[in-house]
Amino acid sequence: MxxxxxxxxxxxxxxxxxxxxxxxxxxxxxxxxxxxxxxxxxxxxxxxxxxxxxxxxxxxxxxxxxxxxxxxxxxxxxxxxxxxxxxxxxxxxxxxxxxxxxxxxxxxxxxxxxxxxxxxxxxxxxxxxxxxxxxxxxxxxxxxxxxxxxxxxxxxxxxxxxxxxxxxxxxxxxxxxxxxxxxxxxxxxxxxxxxxxxxxxxxxxxxxxxxxxxxxxxxxxxxxxxxxxxxxxxxxxxxxxxxxxxxxxxxxxxxxxxxxxxxxxxxxxxxxxxxxxxxxxxxxxxxxxxxxxxxxxxxxxxxxxxxxxxxxxxxxxxxxxxxxxxxxxxxxxxxxxxxxxxxxxxxxxxxxxxxKIFPKEASAASTVLVAHLDEESFTFGLKIAQSLRDRNVACEIYPDQSKIKKQLEYADKKKIPFVIVIGSEEVKTGQLTLKKLESGQQLKLTFQEIADAMQLYK
RNA sequence: GUGGGUGUAGUUCAGUUGGUUAGAAUGCUAGAUUGUGAUUCUGGAGGUCGUGGGUUCGAGCCCCAUCACUCACCCCA
Missing domain, CATH: 3.30.930.10 (Bira Bifunctional Protein; Domain 2)
Structure with missing residues (x-):
């Protein structure tokens, strides 16, 4: 080279x-x-x-x-x-x-x-x-x-x-x-x-x-x-x-x-x-x-x-x-x-x-990453991502069908604070999995609940 | 413009008086774990030792040159 x-x-x-x-x-x-x-x-x-x-x-x-x-x-x-x-x-x-x-x-x-x-x-x-x-x-x-x-x-x-x-x-x-x-x-x-x-x-x-x-x-x-x-x-x-x-x-x-x-x-x-x-x-x-x-x-x-x-x-x-x-x-x-x-x-x-006084948010790209487990979840996730963007939340959806491990690694490296994990379960019930990467804490929430919570992190 | 210092893995650096096959940490990568990162464990890849010459049986190490980077001075932000 x-x-x-x-x-x-x-x-x-x-x-x-x-x-x-x-x-x-x-x-x-x-x-x-x-x-x-x-x-x-x-x-x-x-x-x-x-x-x-x-x-x-x-x-x-x-x-x-x-x-x-x-x-x-x-x-x-x-x-x-x-x-x-x-x-x-x-x-x-x-x-x-x-x-x-x-x-x-x-x-x-x-x-x-x-x-x-x-x-x-x-x-x-x-x-x-x-x-x-x-x-x-x-x-x-x-x-x-x-x-x-x-x-x-x-x-x-x-x-x-x-x-x-x-x-x-x-x-x-x-x-x-x-x-x-x-x-x-x-x-x-x-x-x-x-x-x-x-x-x-x-x-x-x-x-x-x-x-x-x-x-x-x-x-x-x-x-x-x-x-x-x-x-x-x-x-x-x-x-x-x-x-x-x-x-x-x-x-x-x-x-x-x-x-x-x-x-x-x-x-x-x-x-x-x-x-x-x-x-x-x-x-x-x-x-x-x-x-x-x-x-x-x-x-x-x-x-x-x-x-x-x-x-x-x-x-x-x-x-x-x-x-x-x-x-x-x-x-x-x-x-x-x-x-x-x-x-x-x-x-x-x-x-x-x-x-060391730069605020943490200054270096974050998106606030939320939408991770998905299969084709169906990906399609479902597109709507979720766009709805979050409509609410002015910086959001991206992982572009490839990859292992969930890889998608979380991506979020971790880009310092994206939240991941919404979507699988067949979530598509069926509408209860989404929201993971906060810093603490590892994970909650089952509706889209509305997540959207409301994200307003605090804009 | 003047004077120091340093060049070794992607990065930060070890490397004994010159002596076999150049190491570590970190990063990268694969797995342990078919719905979970960071943490833990196991494996793997990765080097023309800045470049050219010299000394020597033998040079990452010594000498010379050259280039690059870097620090200080002058000046400036």
């Missing part, structure tokens, strides 16, 4: 995985829709010009490019080909690429349709993206992103609703132990100002973002290497290491930021979000003010979020933040500030698998 395989970093999702993935995706979709977000889908491929230059030089290299159709080398200048420099001829032989994320295609969509869109525009988008990265644990070349954004408003209501949505999504998924870490870009800028690193913000942010991953000492080393002196490091960690409740942290920073306008602005935004949360009637349970949270993406300008599930080996499962101008990358004149966040479906899946 020929050896078949999958491209590196890609995966099949079999029926049992799909059942769980759909449970996850549908739960999240429901929450998005409940908060007024509308679905958007964009093509897997975009013009390469739409994608290049948006993710930095590294990002450009991670783009999957699509060869032009036909004789794509025909019109390339001979001199260019001679150089054997792939980068040089890329633009001549590939004008399309696979999307790298959902944000840039969304920005493109907003720019293209700005006259039709009613702002504030709330959309969600759940689609695969592709990166020519080297795969490793929890990182794939094809993976799903699950984004929700609001564009066209500065209101902090959006930030508050994001918190509510995260809480609601996790509640419906059955994840109880998690924390929503929040920080504000302006608070970070304030921090940079105080320690005299206003000119060197990004180096500072990248370093302190790693704090919980590599520890205080390593971060100090990294910052020293980048020219930070001992005095500013002491000052910095004095603030980063402050422990206390959210309110205490805010008070503490208010005194520290007395001279920093940016810092004050960040704190007031953050306090506003907390106060709106209260007005919604929600608590700040699971919400944690984390001064060291920076997130890599430099285009965030306001609140930033990151969600971690406790006691699992996966990284953050959700994140996002506010940005000033989504469409700036396309030189759009319209100001399109907004706030967005996304769920990492693959990581959520891994986390829920690790916690």
């Amino acid at each position: 020929e050896k078949v395989s999958l491209p590196k970093g890609t995966r099949d999702f079999g029926p049992t995985q799909m059942a769980k993935r759909l449970f996850l995706i549908n739960s999240i979709k429901k929450v998005f829709q409940k908060y007024g977000f509308q679905p958007l889908e964009t093509p897997a491929m975009e013009n390469l010009s739409t994608l290049t230059g948006k993710y930095g030089e590294e990002g450009d290299q991670l783009l999957f490019k699509i060869l032009n159709s036909g004789d794509f080398l025909k019109d390339v200048e001979a001199a260019k080909l001679e150089t054997r420099n792939s980068k040089l001829i890329t633009s001549d032989i590939a004008e399309k690429g696979l999307r790298y994320d959902l944000t840039v295609p969304f920005a493109r969509y907003v720019v293209m349709n700005r006259h039709e869109i009613t702002f504030p525009f709330k959309r969600y988008q759940i689609q695969p993206v592709w990166r020519a990265d080297r795969p490793q644990r929890g990182r794939y070349r094809e993976f799903y992103q699950c984004d929700a954004d609001v564009v066209g408003t500065d209101s902090l209501l959006c930030e508050t609703e994001i918190i509510l949505m995260i809480k609601e999504a996790f509640a419906s998924l059955g994840i109880a132990d998690f924390s929503i870490k929040i920080n504000h870009r302006a608070i970070l800028s304030g921090l940079a100002e105080i320690v005299g690193a206003a000119q060197n913000e990004s180096a500072l942010f990248v370093a302190i973002d790693k704090l919980d991953k590599i520890g205080e000492e390593k971060v100090k080393e990294e910052l020293k290497a980048k020219g930070f002196d001992d005095a500013s490091l002491t000052l910095l960690f004095d603030i980063l290491n402050f422990k206390g409740t959210t309110a205490e942290k805010v008070d503490f920073l208010t005194t520290k930021f007395s001279s920093s306008e940016k810092g004050k602005k960040g704190l007031s935004d953050f306090s506003e979000v907390l106060s709106l949360l209260k007005k919604f009637g929600a608590t700040d349970e699971h919400v944690e003010f984390d001064i060291s949270l920076a997130r890599g993406l430099s285009y965030y300008t306001g609140c930033i979020f990151e969600v971690k599930i406790s006691n699992v080996g996966v990284g953050s499962v959700s994140g996002g933040g506010r940005y000033d101008n989504l469409t700036a990358v396309f030189d759009s004149k319209e100001k399109s500030s907004g706030v967005g966040f996304s769920f990492g479906i693959d990581r959520l899946y891994d986390a829920m698998e690790e916690l």
Whole structure:
């Protein structure tokens, strides 16, 4: 047999995985829709010009490019080909690429349709993206992103609703132990100002973002290497290491930021979000003010979020933040500030698998299998199966005349919870045999009784 | 891009200083049981030891190359 395989970093999702993935995706979709977000889908491929230059030089290299159709080398200048420099001829032989994320295609969509869109525009988008990265644990070349954004408003209501949505999504998924870490870009800028690193913000942010991953000492080393002196490091960690409740942290920073306008602005935004949360009637349970949270993406300008599930080996499962101008990358004149966040479906899946909290029904195919012992029972069973389907019960009848043993094995393997066994006895009396596979328990019941009981398992 | 690790049955893995016919668990399959799965018992099938070369009387084991997978770093979800 020929050896078949999958491209590196890609995966099949079999029926049992799909059942769980759909449970996850549908739960999240429901929450998005409940908060007024509308679905958007964009093509897997975009013009390469739409994608290049948006993710930095590294990002450009991670783009999957699509060869032009036909004789794509025909019109390339001979001199260019001679150089054997792939980068040089890329633009001549590939004008399309696979999307790298959902944000840039969304920005493109907003720019293209700005006259039709009613702002504030709330959309969600759940689609695969592709990166020519080297795969490793929890990182794939094809993976799903699950984004929700609001564009066209500065209101902090959006930030508050994001918190509510995260809480609601996790509640419906059955994840109880998690924390929503929040920080504000302006608070970070304030921090940079105080320690005299206003000119060197990004180096500072990248370093302190790693704090919980590599520890205080390593971060100090990294910052020293980048020219930070001992005095500013002491000052910095004095603030980063402050422990206390959210309110205490805010008070503490208010005194520290007395001279920093940016810092004050960040704190007031953050306090506003907390106060709106209260007005919604929600608590700040699971919400944690984390001064060291920076997130890599430099285009965030306001609140930033990151969600971690406790006691699992996966990284953050959700994140996002506010940005000033989504469409700036396309030189759009319209100001399109907004706030967005996304769920990492693959990581959520891994986390829920690790916690073993996927509901059992999520993996079951049918609720009932109709098993039969002879030709006559099979014919009788067809009616039973269809009547159950009429009552919206997922049901299948075994297609072949096989030994009852084989039919039960089939139900067991497919994790079908109930089997109706039909033989000459059942056909004659109309009393059907219902077997619950998990317990092995078996009852003689009428069709109506079974149909009623199955309503509970739909 | 940089640096580790691992390739043996469908799957997860044992395999002694290099020495007869390469094992286990699980899965698959047949039966014990002609109306009952999962559990129990009995039998059976299943391997070019990733690939190519080298050392040796002899290589799953040692050496070289190559490919695949995998983990970490950079970056990211």
